[in-house]
Amino acid sequence: MTNYDETKVPQYELPCPLTCMDGTKCITPEQWFHVRRPELLHLFSENIYGKTPDLGNPLRAEIIEEGLALSKRALRRQIRLFFPQKTNTTATHMDILCYMPNQIKSPVPLFLGLNFAGNHTIHADPSILLTSSWIDEKWEGVVDHRATEKSRGAQALRWDVDQIIERGYGLATIYYGDIDPDFDDDYQNGVHPIFYRSDQKRPNDDECGSIGAWAWGLSRALDYFHTDESIDYSRVAVFGHSRLGKAALWAGACDERFALVISNESGCGGAALSRRCYGETVKSINERFPHWFCNNFRKFNQNENNLPIDQHQLIALIAPRPIYIASAFDDQWADPKGEFLAGLYADNVYRLTSNDGLPTKEFPPLEQAIMGRISYHIRRGRHGVMPYDWNQFLDFSDSNIPEINT
Ligand code: GTR
Numbered sequence: 001m002t003n004y005d006e007t008k009v010p011q012y013e014l015p016c017p018l019t020c021m022d023g024t025k026c027i028t029p030e031q032w033f034h035v036r037r038p039e040l041l042h043l044f045s046e047n048i049y050g051k052t053p054d055l056g057n058p059l060r061a062e063i064i065e066e067g068l069a070l071s072k073r074a075l076r077r078q079i080r081l082f083f084p085q086k087t088n089t090t091a092t093h094m095d096i097l098c099y100m101p102n103q104i105k106s107p108v109p110l111f112l113g114l115n116f117a118g119n120h121t122i123h124a125d126p127s128i129l130l131t132s133s134w135i136d137e138k139w140e141g142v143v144d145h146r147a148t149e150k151s152r153g154a155q156a157l158r159w160d161v162d163q164i165i166e167r168g169y170g171l172a173t174i175y176y177g178d179i180d181p182d183f184d185d186d187y188q189n190g191v192h193p194i195f196y197r198s199d200q201k202r203p204n205d206d207e208c209g210s211i212g213a214w215a216w217g218l219s220r221a222l223d224y225f226h227t228d229e230s231i232d233y234s235r236v237a238v239f240g241h242s243r244l245g246k247a248a249l250w251a252g253a254c255d256e257r258f259a260l261v262i263s264n265e266s267g268c269g270g271a272a273l274s275r276r277c278y279g280e281t282v283k284s285i286n287e288r289f290p291h292w293f294c295n296n297f298r299k300f301n302q303n304e305n306n307l308p309i310d311q312h313q314l315i316a317l318i319a320p321r322p323i324y325i326a327s328a329f330d331d332q333w334a335d336p337k338g339e340f341l342a343g344l345y346a347d348n349v350y351r352l353t354s355n356d357g358l359p360t361k362e363f364p365p366l367e368q369a370i371m372g373r374i375s376y377h378i379r380r381g382r383h384g385v386m387p388y389d390w391n392q393f394l395d396f397s398d399s400n401i402p403e404i405n406t
Pocket of ligand 1: 243267268280285
């Protein structure tokens with residue numbers, strides 16, 4: 001039975017982000033960065049998301065299409081990144097769709113986020129290439145798990161492309177199914193076979209599942225941005241909604257090159273504290289989506305208190321880089337309060353590393369965004385990405401992104 005009753009949240013004690021495994025408490029940023037941060041990263045890899053191999057070289061990139069878009073206000077660029085090929089691999093490449101403001105000549109800061117149903121769904125622009133990857137049939141215009149012309153622009157409400165461009169940012173997106181199709185096939189499709197050693201058939205219990213693979217793809221896009229002169233590589237924000245918010249948080253935790261992180265309603269295994277067991281739980285997520293996390297995470301089904309970590313420490317791994325955590329009131333499944341508390345309990349690490357953190361201890365009223373280096377809002381309405389969310393993310397980025405570059 002799903003618990004939505006605050007009085008039934010079990011008693012719990014959270015592991016302290018600043019206390020090292022040998023009991024020493026970090027009192028300097030150096031201790032955090034050299035001792036505690038690597039410890040936590042290791043614990044998250046081993047117990048929740050799984051380890052992701054380092055393949056070494058950046059992926060080979062090819063610009064496959066370029067043109068003016070959005071009534072000439074933007075430059076559209078589509079880049080194909082090729083995965084290294086092995087005989088048993090079906091995944092060959094992922095496509096990055098970029099829009100850059102046309103009126104700005106200097107390298108632009110950029111939002112990078114995975115999308116759920118194909119790059120062509122984020123805007124009706126007819127020049128966006130349709131993905132040939134597997135897509136869930138629950139999305140509009142998908143036939144036999146493939147994209148059709150009918151699905152163009154189907155997710156446009158979630159991507160405020162015009163406003164993003166208007167405010168001087170670029171936007172880059174990748175269809176997450178190009179990296180790993182989102183169904184349980186024992187990791188035979190997608191990029192996992194590329195990660196396997198010669199005698200390996202599936203990930204070990206401490207090796208990455210799909211979320212780890214999606215996060216890996218985000219970092220490979222960042223490698224590419226390093227080579228693209230129209231993008232300011234030092235000012236790339238990683239954004240994600242729901243399961244893709246979990247991937248964005250994990251990417252931001254692992255890859256310190258991401259300048260800013262935005263989690264929209266990422267819930268269980270994302271920003272929400274596991275120990276609260278409110279809404280979606282570790283057991284329910286592992287049972288419904290056995291391919292998302294590493295197998296070791298299953299040890300904590302109905303056993304959250306034995307987790308050596310909790311999700312506030314995932315937020316802490318992003319410090320001192322700015323983080324925005326967003327919730328929606330009707331999305332109790334994602335435990336808005338647990339998401340807020342993860343931000344609050346990461347505050348001590350932010351104060352130690354940046355002298356700034358979450359400017360409140362109180363859960364805020366609806367649609368009153370709390371803006372600090374850790375920011376939070378809960379809006380009215382259901383699970384999704386709404387213009388209200390993008391308005392806050394853009395304001396937050398305006399006040400936090402320039403600073404990063406100095
Ligand atoms: C739900 C899942 C959540 C969230 C969501 C989504 O079914 O339980 O953890 O990730 O899907 O991605 O839309």
